[in-house]
Amino acid sequence: MKIITTIEELRDQLSGQLRTAFVPTMGNLHEGHLSLMRLARKHGDPVVASIFVNRLQFGPNEDFDKYPRTFQADVEKLEKEGVYVLFAPTEKDLYPEPQEFRVNPPADLGNTLEGEFRPGFFTGVTTIVLKLFSCVQPKVAVFGKKDYQQLMMVRNMARQFALPTEIIGAETYRADDGLALSSRNMYLSEAERAEAPALFQGLNYVANEMRAGHLDIFQVEHKAMEDLAKRGWKPDYVSIRKRSDLQPPSAGDLAQGAPLVVLAAAKLGSTRLIDNLEI
Ligand code: PAF
Numbered sequence: 001m002k003i004i005t006t007i008e009e010l011r012d013q014l015s016g017q018l019r020t021a022f023v024p025t026m027g028n029l030h031e032g033h034l035s036l037m038r039l040a041r042k043h044g045d046p047v048v049a050s051i052f053v054n055r056l057q058f059g060p061n062e063d064f065d066k067y068p069r070t071f072q073a074d075v076e077k078l079e080k081e082g083v084y085v086l087f088a089p090t091e092k093d094l095y096p097e098p099q100e101f102r103v104n105p106p107a108d109l110g111n112t113l114e115g116e117f118r119p120g121f122f123t124g125v126t127t128i129v130l131k132l133f134s135c136v137q138p139k140v141a142v143f144g145k146k147d148y149q150q151l152m153m154v155r156n157m158a159r160q161f162a163l164p165t166e167i168i169g170a171e172t173y174r175a176d177d178g179l180a181l182s183s184r185n186m187y188l189s190e191a192e193r194a195e196a197p198a199l200f201q202g203l204n205y206v207a208n209e210m211r212a213g214h215l216d217i218f219q220v221e222h223k224a225m226e227d228l229a230k231r232g233w234k235p236d237y238v239s240i241r242k243r244s245d246l247q248p249p250s251a252g253d254l255a256q257g258a259p260l261v262v263l264a265a266a267k268l269g270s271t272r273l274i275d276n277l278e279i
Contacts, residue, residue: 022138032173032181046084057124235266
């Protein structure tokens with residue numbers, strides 16, 4: 001595997017490649033990321049991964065400085081997956097001057113759910129993703145469904161900017177007890193790790209209620225949040241949305257059986273976890 005830090009060298013290395021499959025990451029790789037690499041391999045060749053902890057998507061009180069950086073271990077894992085190039089730029093390589101041009105995500109998708117609780121997050125994500133796409137020029141790029149809203153945001157951006165990159169969503173990789181794998185799980189204490197699957201259980205409760213025809217959305221969401229709070233969580237949201245645009249479903253949408261997804265974000269101790277489940 002070639003480890004490349006500069007945009008120029010990356011362009012040289014990938015020039016003439018027409019089927020590049022790309023997986024952007026912020027490192028601290030776990031099985032979930034590796035499953036994205038495997039899916040990428042099915043859709044293109046060569047597979048290119050990136051590791052870049054993107055300051056632009058972290059709020060002032062978020063964990064940019066303490067975000068886990070495990071570069072050597074990550075390299076070994078990517079090598080085992082047969083990744084061809086790891087693009088691992090420094091901040092100076094990627095932001096040699098302040099990034100003044102930024103993507104401005106649409107308000108209806110950008111200011112809801114994660115966007116409401118993490119102002120500026122999606123501007124940071126879409127800006128770096130657009131820039132990475134410009135560097136790698138991939139034919140396909142793989143994003144996990146665990147970050148459901150991020151996946152939709154990137155997909156919509158690619159479509160509206162007519163980017164020549166197909167966006168592929170990968171199923172969430174879960175531990176045996178249901179907890180979605182995430183780099184932030186490593187912040188959990190032993191007791192918190194034992195409690196953490198309750199978030200996915202809450203999503204299943206909501207999904208089962210909806211499937212059973214219990215259509216009072218507000219009540220179901222409220223009960224799921226209350227149950228989490230009783231167990232010591234601080235939920236930001238448990239929200240049932242339409243899969244098509246992540247907006248709340250109307251009574252008409254429900255009557256017509258619009259495909260739904262339930263999304264949740266909650267803090268356990270000082271660790272904020274997110275997860276979702278298609279209904
Ligand atoms: O999902 C992530 O790890 C990040 O948001 C991404 C897509 C690599 C952009 O920094």
